[in-house]
Amino acid sequence: MKANADAVLSAKSLHYFLQLVDSMSYTQASQILGITQPALTQQIKKLERAVGSPLFGQVGKKLYLTDAGSKMEETARTLFNTVHNTVDEIQQYTESDSGYISIGILNIFEPKVIEEFLIKFGKKYPDVRLIVNFYNREELWDKIDKNEIDFAILYIPDINANATTMRQFATKEINKESIILLSPKKNNALEDMLKEKWASYTEKSYLTHIFKRYYTSIIPQNEIKVRFSREKELVNFAQANGLNTFVTNSYYQAHQKDISLNPVKTQEVINFQGCFVYRKNKAQIPRLNNFLTEWDNFLDEKDYTTRLDEPETFN
Incomplete structure (x- = not known):
């Protein structure tokens, strides 16, 4: 029993386990931890042998927590x-x-x-x-x-x-932060942008959440052609495909030299x-x-x- 307890209570094993829970990807978790994927796999198997049950299951390439894994996560x-x-x-x-x-x-x-x-x-x-x-x-x-x-x-x-x-x-x-609307057209008007195609953030993104308060209710969902979780990829895609998008003022200030899209003046400023x-x-x-x-x-x-x-x- 003592060997099993030592294995379960290893700070390293539990830390690796929780990182894998957060990432649900051996590749991503091992990169974040700065270890090789085999080393991560070994630590997880060590835990699984100690508890006598698989902690993760897999469907295709997608990992999921087993019941034992969920209990281990709570304890860890x-x-x-x-x-x-x-x-x-x-x-x-x-x-x-x-x-x-x-x-x-x-x-x-x-x-x-x-x-x-x-x-x-x-x-x-x-x-x-x-x-x-x-x-x-x-x-x-x-x-x-x-x-x-x-x-x-x-x-x-x-x-x-x-x-x-x-x-x-x-x-x-x-x-102090605000949102800047960007358009591939020079001197584009907001009322015209609302009828055009957009690149936006993922549904649960903070910027999607705050943008909805002002504009999404009047932008048809089928006009949002792509969603990204990060601004760099969002802007690059919008520029390459001639789409409207929006970013924080800070992002625009820091990367203005790399942004070819045009800022659009609006009467209402979204502040946070x-x-x-x-x-x-x-x-x-x-x-x-x-x-x-x-x-x-x-x-x-x-x-x-x-x-x-x-x-x-x-x-």
Whole structure:
């Protein structure tokens, strides 16, 4: 029994297992983990031998969790959450220049300024380990709700950011954001665009959610010819196929030289905010409080909009 218990409670095995649950792809999970696919497969088989039951099934190329796998996921997340909370409590009394910071970024958030800040922060605090991943909005809210990340970088308002949910969270504004409509035609009018073909985001994307408030109700669904989860692929496809689309103002500012589509002036501007979202007690942890202070100092040196307009630098 002891050998089996050791196998099940291996932090490495459980971490690999949860990454595979999140990715549902051995190839993608192994890339994220920085290991080979055979090494990942070995860890999963080790867990399956320990519990005496398959944790994953497969239909064609698609993985799914078995009943045993679902139970293991619940247990693994509970264990990691407990450990994470305990470490946080301990590190509340440690120095601000050590430990780790876990950050989840919305997959459609323009990362240029955040990347610049993280590089600078990492150089100044080499003993603080940064763990950074990109997620869609549902995954990101799930991660922050389960205390699996320290900071979520996302857009507000959001349907998840209701009064009840936000009682346990604090927010810190990163930037003021808006949507820019793009057309292959010069001086195109909004009323004409609404009759034309579009490239849009996936149904559950934040930008789809906020765009629907203003325009989707008057754009026939059959006029949306393609959906992408990321802005780069969306813009490239729209440009190549002569479609209308839309992006955040930040994305347009950062990549304007590569965008041949034309911005369209509208009377109504769709505004929202990029924010850090975090549990209120996180601000008591020195390294996390220091992270937020360094962000303020970073913007005091040069504001967000100016940094967006500058060429990328990794110095």
